Amino acid sequence: MKLLQIVPRGHSSLYGAMIKKQADIRKAGRGTFVRAGASRRKAARWTHVRYKGSLKLTPGASEAVDVAIRSPERGDEARLLSSFLGWLDRHFGDRLASVNIEYQQSGRGSRR
Numbered sequence: 601m602k603l604l605q606i607v608p609r610g611h612s613s614l615y616g617a618m619i620k621k622q623a624d625i626r627k628a629g630r631g632t633f634v635r636a637g638a639s640r641r642k643a644a645r646w647t648h649v650r651y652k653g654s655l656k657l658t659p660g661a662s663e664a665v666d667v668a669i670r671s672p673e674r675g676d677e678a679r680l681l682s683s684f685l686g687w688l689d690r691h692f693g694d695r696l697a698s699v700n701i702e703y704q705q706s707g708r709g710s711r712r
Contacts, residue, residue, distance in 0.1 A: 602681055603702040604667040605660060606688065608695055615659040619644055621691050632683060648683060651676040655684060 608614040625631035633646045636654060646655045653671025660666040669684065671677035685699070 601704045602669040602677065603704060604669070604681075604684075605700040605702075606665040606667065607697045607700070608663050608665075608692075609697040610695075611663055612695055614663060614692065614695065615657065615665045617695075618657065618665065618688075618692065622646065633687065648680055651679045651683070653677055653680050655680065 606614060622631065622633055622635065626634065632649050633655075634649060636645045636647045642658060644657045646657065647653070651671065652673055653669065653676050656668045656670075658666045667684070669677060669680050671680055681701075688696070688699070
């Protein structure tokens with residue numbers, strides 16, 4: 601599992617903007633991320649159209665956004681991370697101060 605903390609530049613509401621951007625892209629019939637599960641105000645789960653796994657987005661401390669990336673396959677987890685970072689950079693790169701990545705070993709046996 602990979603945990604990301606996305607810190608916006610200034611005091612912008614990044615979580616709400618990310619949710620709205622993903623919804624707008626999907627309404628236009630494009631995009632690789634799909635919202636999964638019920639709509640919640642304090643959390644969202646996205647899946648990718650090609651890769652197994654999901655991203656769980658939650659508003660973090662102050663204006664930050666916390667993202668947990670999980671996949672049953674290690675290769676897909678890396679591809680999800682790469683795809684999400686590209687999406688984030690394309691749409692919000694000028695509004696970000698930092699993206700911190702924490703690598704956590706899953707409960708499964710180590711396959712490294």
